[in-house]
Amino acid sequence: MSHWPLTKSDITRPAYRSLAQGVAAAIDAGSLRPGDRLPPHRELAWQLDLSVQTVSRAYEELIRADLISGEVGRGSFVKSGPRETVEVPWFRAPAERPPIDLSMMTPVDLPQIAEAWRSSMLRLAENLPDPAMYSFRPRQTMALYGGMAANWLARCGLVVPAQRILITNGTTPAMFVALMCVAKPGDIIATESSTCHTLRPAAASLQLRLRGIACDERGMLPDALTAAARASAGRMKSVFLLPSGAGPMARIVDRARREELARAAVEAGLIILEDDALGPVALRRPPPIASFAPDHSFYFTGLSKSLSPGLRMGFLAMPESLAERALNRHLAMSWMATPMIAEIARDWIESGVADELLAAQRSQLVQRNRMAQKILGGRSLGFPQGLHRWLPLPDDCDERAVLSAALAQDVAVAPGSGFAITDSTPALRLSLGAPRMPELEQALLILASLLPD
Numbered sequence: 343m344s345h346w347p348l349t350k351s352d353i354t355r356p357a358y359r360s361l362a363q364g365v366a367a368a369i370d371a372g373s374l375r376p377g378d379r380l381p382p383h384r385e386l387a388w389q390l391d392l393s394v395q396t397v398s399r400a401y402e403e404l405i406r407a408d409l410i411s412g413e414v415g416r417g418s419f420v421k422s423g424p425r426e427t428v429e430v431p432w433f434r435a436p437a438e439r440p441p442i443d444l445s446m447m448t449p450v451d452l453p454q455i456a457e458a459w460r461s462s463m464l465r466l467a468e469n470l471p472d473p474a475m476y477s478f479r480p481r482q483t484m485a486l487y488g489g490m491a492a493n494w495l496a497r498c499g500l501v502v503p504a505q506r507i508l509i510t511n512g513t514t515p516a517m518f519v520a521l522m523c524v525a526k527p528g529d530i531i532a533t534e535s536s537t538c539h540t541l542r543p544a545a546a547s548l549q550l551r552l553r554g555i556a557c558d559e560r561g562m563l564p565d566a567l568t569a570a571a572r573a574s575a576g577r578m579k580s581v582f583l584l585p586s587g588a589g590p591m592a593r594i595v596d597r598a599r600r601e602e603l604a605r606a607a608v609e610a611g612l613i614i615l616e617d618d619a620l621g622p623v624a625l626r627r628p629p630p631i632a633s634f635a636p637d638h639s640f641y642f643t644g645l646s647k648s649l650s651p652g653l654r655m656g657f658l659a660m661p662e663s664l665a666e667r668a669l670n671r672h673l674a675m676s677w678m679a680t681p682m683i684a685e686i687a688r689d690w691i692e693s694g695v696a697d698e699l700l701a702a703q704r705s706q707l708v709q710r711n712r713m714a715q716k717i718l719g720g721r722s723l724g725f726p727q728g729l730h731r732w733l734p735l736p737d738d739c740d741e742r743a744v745l746s747a748a749l750a751q752d753v754a755v756a757p758g759s760g761f762a763i764t765d766s767t768p769a770l771r772l773s774l775g776a777p778r779m780p781e782l783e784q785a786l787l788i789l790a791s792l793l794p795d
Contacts, residue, residue: 346373347381350391355738357392359766361400366409369420370551380410380418441752442785447729447773448651450706454699455650462689474685480669480678484509487679490688491657494696497622498643499629500659502636508658508668509679513619514540515672516642516658518548521580522671523640523664524613525550530578531615532570534562535765536590536758538617541582553578554764561585561595564606571610580613586627588619588647590761590771591732592724597628604634613661614639621648623703623727637661640668645687647729649699655679655687703727710774710782717786721793722772732758733770736794741768747792753785 346368354360368374381389383397390397401418404410412418449455466474473482488504495502510516517540525531527549533541535554545552553574556566562583571578583603585595595603607614616632621643632639644656656679660668672678690696704727711724714731724731735741741757748755758769772789774782 345371348390353390353392354766356740356768358396358399358403359768361390361392361397362403362407363764363766365400365404366407369409374420376420378420380420382417441749441754442777442781443754444772444774444777444782444785445754445756446776447647447771448775449647449649449703449729450710450775452699452702452706454702458690458695458699459650459652459686461695462686465689466685471685474681477681478678480673483678483681483684486681487684487688490684490691493691494621494645495641495643495657495659498618499622499627500633500641502641502659506660506662506665508660508665508672509684510642510656510658510672511676511679511683512646512654512656513617513642513644514544514656515676516644516656517541517615517617518544518675519658519668519671520615520640520642521545521548521550522675523660523667524580524615528577530574532567532578532581532612533763534582534584534589535763536761536769537582537763538584538589538619539761542763551577552763555581559593560599561593562599562603564599564602567603567612568606568610571612578610578612580615581607582615582617583631584617584619585631586618586620587624587725587728588617590758590769592728592730594624594627594725595631600628600631601634604631604639608635608638612638613664616641618643619647620729621645622700623648623707623729624725625704625727632659637663640664645696648703649690649696653683653687653690655683707774710779713779713783714772714774714786717783717790718793729775730771730773733772733789733793734758735768735770737767739768739794741770744768744770744792748789751788753788755789 348364352364383394387394387397405412409421410418411421473486477483487509488507491507491509492502492504521544530551530553531545532553532555535557553570555570556563567581585600587594614631614635616630616639618630630641632641639661641659642656645653707727711726711728714722722731722733735744741759745755745757756771777785
C-alpha cells in the first residue's frame, strides 16, 4: 500500500492504524513527498468513508512518528529532511514511583553477577596489563582479545578465525558498522515485518530505507525475500535477520529455514546481517545463518544480554572481502573497543565465570517463562530460556489503551508498534528479566486480567 491517494479498499481494521500505515508507506515510497499537503480531516474522512475522529487519530499517530506536521490554520504537511524523533519502545519510569518494568529486555539480576564484577576487579587490580591502561592502537586490542572473541563465537555455533572478528563496544556499534559496509544512502535493507527497535533509527541516521518482508510462524519467507529483491531493481543490498530469539516475537528459526534464507540471500546478491544479541542463551538452537553463507554474512553478538548489562562488549564476524572496510568504518566511528571492558570479558570467559553465569541465567529464565505460560496460557510466544515473551492482542484491541491500563496499575510493557515495520497486529512485548519473581508474578496477573477473553 505505497500508492497515493488511498482508496476505501486499502483500509482494514483498526482503521486509524491502517490509514496511518498507508500514509507512512506512501511517504517511504515517494508517492508523498516532503512538503506535500495532506487532505483536511473531514475531506479525507468523506473520501474513505471514515469518521473524522478516525482520521484525526491517524494523523496524531503520524505526527507522533515525526512523519507529518500539523499547522493550525494551514493543515497537515509531510515533513522534510531526516526524521530525528524516535519513539523508544520501553517506558521511562518516574523516579519517585517506579512501576514493575517489563519494557526493558535485560538478563535476570543475579547475585552472582555482582560477585563476578567484584572478583574480576580485584584480580585485575593486582595484574592489569599495560595495554588496558595505555593502548591507543586498535589492532593491538584486536590481537589481545581476538582469541577470547573467537572462543565466545564458538559457543554461539560460529567457528571463525580471530582475524575476521571485530571487537566493538556492544551490538549496536557492530550493527552500525555492518550497515555502513553494505549500503549507501537511499539503498534498501530487507527485514522481518517486526524487528529490532534500534534498526529503525540506525537506518534513518544512515538514510537507508527498510522493507518489511512477509513472515510465517517459522520466520521470514525466502520466496518473499527473493521477490522483494527482484522488485527493488538493485536497490536492495542486504537482509537483516534475528533468527535466534532476540527479535520481538522471540522466535527461534529452524535449521531448514535458515539454510533456505541463506541460499535466497546469496542468489539475490544480498549481504546477510545476522543479529544474535542473546548469544548462546538458547539451548540446542540451530547454527547461525552466517555459518551457511560465511562469505556473504556479517554476524554480531554481545555479552550484555547474556551475562551482565554493564558488560558492553560486542563481536562482529565479517566476510573476508569486507573485513578491511569494516575496520575502517569502525575506526571512523568508535576507533576501538574499550580495553578495560575487554579485560573483564576475557577474565570471565577464560576463568569459566561466563559459563556459570550463563547456566544460572538459563535456569532462572526457564522458571520465569513457565510462570508466564501458566498465567497467560497459550497466548504468549517465546522459548524456555527467552528474555521476553510476545503477546499478540486481538485485531480490534487498542494497544495503547492496554498499555495505559497496565501503567495505571504500575506495570510497564513495550508496545508491539515500537518494533513494527509492516506488521499492524497489536501486541505487547513482556521482558521477564528485570523484576524479582514476586513482582513478575504480580505484573503477569495484572496483564492477564486486562486481556479480553
